[in-house]
Amino acid sequence: MISPNITSIDSIADYTMVGLHLEVSLVAHPVPYVVEADTRGISLFYPESVDWDAVHEAVQDILSKLAEHLLAAVPGAKWKAGRAGDPRFPLFSYQVYYHLDGDDYDPIVVGVDFAREGFAVRVSGDISGDETGHIYFDEDCEQTVAARTKSVIDGASRIARRLASQHETVLHAIRQRHPRARRG
Amino acid sequence: MVTWTGDSPEGQSELMARLVYRGGSRSVDNLTPRLGTDTTGHPGKSPGLSVFTSLEHAAEPGEKAQVFDLDLLKPPLQAFPDDPTLEGGEEDHVSIAPATSEGELDEKLLKDWSAARGTGQTHWLTDLLRHAQVQLNVRRPR
Numbered sequence: 071m072i073s074p075n076i077t078s079i080d081s082i083a084d085y086t087m088v089g090l091h092l093e094v095s096l097v098a099h100p101v102p103y104v105v106e107a108d109t110r111g112i113s114l115f116y117p118e119s120v121d122w123d124a125v126h127e128a129v130q131d132i133l134s135k136l137a138e139h140l141l142a143a144v145p146g147a148k149w150k151a152g153r154a155g156d157p158r159f160p161l162f163s164y165q166v167y168y169h170l171d172g173d174d175y176d177p178i179v180v181g182v183d184f185a186r187e188g189f190a191v192r193v194s195g196d197i198s199g200d201e202t203g204h205i206y207f208d209e210d211c212e213q214t215v216a217a218r219t220k221s222v223i224d225g226a227s228r229i230a231r232r233l234a235s236q237h238e239t240v241l242h243a244i245r246q247r248h249p250r251a252r253r254g
Numbered sequence: 255m256v257t258w259t260g261d262s263p264e265g266q267s268e269l270m271a272r273l274v275y276r277g278g279s280r281s282v283d284n285l286t287p288r289l290g291t292d293t294t295g296h297p298g299k300s301p302g303l304s305v306f307t308s309l310e311h312a313a314e315p316g317e318k319a320q321v322f323d324l325d326l327l328k329p330p331l332q333a334f335p336d337d338p339t340l341e342g343g344e345e346d347h348v349s350i351a352p353a354t355s356e357g358e359l360d361e362k363l364l365k366d367w368s369a370a371r372g373t374g375q376t377h378w379l380t381d382l383l384r385h386a387q388v389q390l391n392v393r394r395p396r
Contacts, residue, residue, distance in 0.1 A: 150374060152282055156384040162280055174372065179279045185390060194391060196318075201278040203317035250314065 120191065121219045122161045122184075126153055128223045129163040129182045132230035136180060137165065139237035140244075144170065147244065152181075159185050163226075166200065169244050169251070176201040176251040178243045180233050182226050190214045191222050195229040197236055197243075204250040206243055207236050273388070274305035274333070274348055275312035275319040280390055285320075285380045286371040287351070293361075293368050298343025300334035300359055302351030303383070311346045313394040321389035322350075328382055329353070330360060352379060 130151055140147050148168040155161045164181025168174060182195040193215060196208035211232055215225035243251075278284045287293060287303045295301040305322065306312040312319040324333045332353035336343035352363040363379075370377035 152374075154280055154282055154285075154376070154384070156381070156387065159280075159384075159387065159390050162390075164279070164281060166281065166283070176278075179281055181279060181281070183280070183391060196391075198279060198318060200281055200284050203278045203313050203319055205316060205318065250317075 119219070120160070120217055120222050122155065124219055125184070125222050125226055126161060126163045129226050129230045130165075132227055132234050133163075133165050133180060136234040136237050136240065140167065140241060143237075143241055144244075146170075159183070167240055167244050169247055171247065173253070175253050176204075178206065178240055180236075180240060182229050182233070184222070184226070186217070187214060189217055191217045191225075193222065193225040193229055195226075195233050197233060197239060199248070199251050202250050204248060206248075207233070207239050272324050274307055274322050274324060274350075275309050275392070276303070276305045276322065277312040277317065277319045279318070280320045280384075280387065282374075282376050282380060283371055285383055286377060287364065287368040288371055289365070289368040292349075293365055295359075296342035298337040298340030299347065300336070300349040300351060301361070301364060302334055302349030302359075305348050305350055307346045307348060309392065309394050311344075315394050315396045318391045318393050320387060321392055322383070322386045323388045324348075324386070326386035326388070328385065330363065331379060331382055331386075332357065334359065350383065 133151075137149055140149065147170065150166050152164050152166060153161065154164075161184045162181055164179050167178040167180065169177065176199040178197060179200045180195075180197045182193060185192045185194075191214070193213055194208075195211040197206040198204060198208075199206075209232075211229050213225050213229070215221040276284070285303070287301075292303060293301050309319055327333060327350070330352040331350055334349045334351060334353075336345070336347040336349075338345045352360040352367065354360045367377050367379045370380070
C-alpha cells in the first residue's frame with residue numbers, strides 16, 4: 071500500500087513507476103527492496119517475486135549437458151556444481167571444471183550471474199578462470215529481463231544453452247592451460 | 255575514488271582506498287582463502303584473502319573482477335593493508351582476514367576459514383564477505 075500523495079502512475083509492460091510527493095509515508099507488505107528513487111518517484115522490487123531455487127535448477131539442468139559432453143570425452147575429468155547469492159546479487163549458478171594436470175589453480179568456471187536493475191534483472195554468463203578472471207567465452211551472453219520467475223528462467227536458459235554449447239572451449243581449456251592460468 | 259582514513263600498523267593515519275578488487279569469479283572457492291598461500295604471512299604482507307585497491311592490479315586487460323567496499327566489512331573481517339616499505343609489501347595490496355577483538359589477525363579462524371575451500375561448503379566468513387560486495391564481474395578495459 072502506498073499512501074497518500076500519489077501524483078501519477080505510469081505503467082510500461084510489467085513495470086510501474088509511482089510518482090510521489092517527497093516526504094510521503096510508504097507502507098508495504100511484503101517489505102519491498104527500493105532500487106531506485108528520484109524526483110519522479112520510486113521503483114520497488116519485491117525479492118519474493120523471483121523463485122531463485124527454480125532459476126538455479128533450470129541453469130544447472132542445461133549446464134549438466136556440458137558436463138555430460140566433457141565426461142564422455144574425458145571420463146576422469148573433475149567438476150562440481152555451485153551456487154552463491156546474497157541479498158544484493160541474488161544468484162550465481164555455476165559449474166567448475168578442473169584442469170587435467172591435477173593442479174586446482176584457476177579452474178574453469180561456467181556460470182550464469184544475476185543482478186537486480188530496477189524492476190529488471192540483468193542476466194550474464196561466461197566461461198572464465200575462477201581466480202584470474204580470464205574470459206574464455208562470453209559472446210551474446212548478457213540480457214536484461216523482467217524480475218519475474220518465468221522471464222528470468224527464460225533469459226538464463228538461453229544464456230546457459232550458449233555456454234553449454236561451448237564444450238570444445240572448456241575441453242581445450244582443461245587440457246591445455248592458458249598462459250594466464252599458470253601459477254606465478 | 256572515495257577514500258577513508260585508517261590506521262597504519264605504526265598507528266599513523268593514512269588514506270586507503272575504500273573499494274577493492276578481487277580478480278576472478280564470485281564462486282565460493284574464489285572468495286575463500288587458500289590454505290598455505292593465503293594463511294602464510296610475509297614481511298609487509300599479512301595473510302588473508304588478497305584484494306587490490308585498483309582494478310589494474312587485480313586483473314589483466316579484458317579480465318573480470320569482483321568489487322568490495324571495505325566500509326561494508328563486518329567483524330570479525332578486517333582489511334590488513336600491506337606495508338610497502340617492507341620487502342614483500344605491495345602498494346595496492348590488501349589482505350582480508352578475521353581479526354580478534356584487539357584488531358590482531360585471528361590466525362586460528364583464518365585457518366578454519368581456509369579449510370572450507372574446495373569442500374563444497376560455504377564458510378560463514380565467505381557469506382559475511384559477500385555482504386560487502388558492491389559490484390560484480392567488472393571488466394578491465396582492453
